[in-house]
Amino acid sequence: MARLAILEYPDPRLRIRAEPVTKFDAEVQKLVADMLETMYAAPGIGLAATQVNVHKRILVCDVAIEGKQPYCLINPEIVHAEGQTNAEEGCLSVPEFYDYVDRAALIRVKAFDPQGRPFEFQADGLLAVCIQHEMDHLEGKLFVDYLSELKRERLRKKASKKAKRAQHDGSDTHVPSSVPVI
Ligand code: GNR
Ligand code: NI
Numbered sequence: 001m002a003r004l005a006i007l008e009y010p011d012p013r014l015r016i017r018a019e020p021v022t023k024f025d026a027e028v029q030k031l032v033a034d035m036l037e038t039m040y041a042a043p044g045i046g047l048a049a050t051q052v053n054v055h056k057r058i059l060v061c062d063v064a065i066e067g068k069q070p071y072c073l074i075n076p077e078i079v080h081a082e083g084q085t086n087a088e089e090g091c092l093s094v095p096e097f098y099d100y101v102d103r104a105a106l107i108r109v110k111a112f113d114p115q116g117r118p119f120e121f122q123a124d125g126l127l128a129v130c131i132q133h134e135m136d137h138l139e140g141k142l143f144v145d146y147l148s149e150l151k152r153e154r155l156r157k158k159a160s161k162k163a164k165r166a167q168h169d170g171s172d173t174h175v176p177s178s179v180p181v182i
Contacts, residue, residue: 001037004052009094010159015140018048018055020075024116028058032072032114035060040068044092046130048137051093059134063126071127073111076135079120080108087129089143097155101146103132 007014021028031054039047039060046061062070083105090098106124109131113119123131133143144155 002034003041004034004038006038006042006047006051006092007053009091009142009144010156011093013053014050014093014137014142016050016055017140018050018057018138020057021112024074024112024114028056028074029114031056032058032060036062036070036072042092045126046134047092048134050137050140057138059131059138061127061130061134063130071131072114073109073131073134074114074116076109076111076131076138078104078107078132078135079110082106085129087126089129089133091133091143093137094142094144094155097144097158099143099147099151101129101133101143103129107131 031049035047035049035052035058038052039045039062045063046059049056049058057075058072059076060070060072062068081104084102085105086100086102088098089101105128106122107128108120108122110118110120136143144152147155
């Protein structure tokens with residue numbers, strides 16, 4: 001198992017639409033194990049493959065308060081949605097930023113497990129919110145896209161300040177654009 005690097009806003013790779021998985025092989029199974037390790041280490045309650053720069057329709061989540069209850073959804077589809085909920089969301093790709101987003105309160109989801117077996121289940125509460133958040137990642141969408149222009153402007157300023165600071169003090173893992181990468 002390995003911890004994977006998580007892309008951060010405004011990285012353009014977060015905007016790539018993920019492709020369906022067609023082969024449920026050892027490579028997919030290793031990726032799922034690495035995504036779970038990365039999610040638990042972060043820590044986070046969900047992770048989409050897009051966030052670790054793999055543009056395949058794979059997500060993992062675990063909203064259990066005690067113990068572990070991992071879910072892995074491959075090629076997920078929402079076949080039914082009802083009601084509305086408004087919960088505060090955060091994202092490992094948008095660190096230190098939280099806001100409220102409207103989502104369906106109850107969803108019925110069809111997906112495949114890492115062995116390629118289809119399954120279907122119903123989710124509500126935080127699990128439903130998390131699955132909708134992760135499925136948006138697979139479309140290249142971020143929760144901040146739902147916020148008002150004013151709030152997104154604030155986020156853009158915050159991100160550009162952070163980027164400048166990283167370039168200045170070299171405290172981050174970012175490679176300065178002036179350094180040639182051979
Ligand atoms: O860790 C996470 N917490 C969270 C809280 C409310 C709604 C959604 C989430 S998902 C997030 C991890 C993440 O960025 N997944 O893509
Ligand atoms: Ni996220």
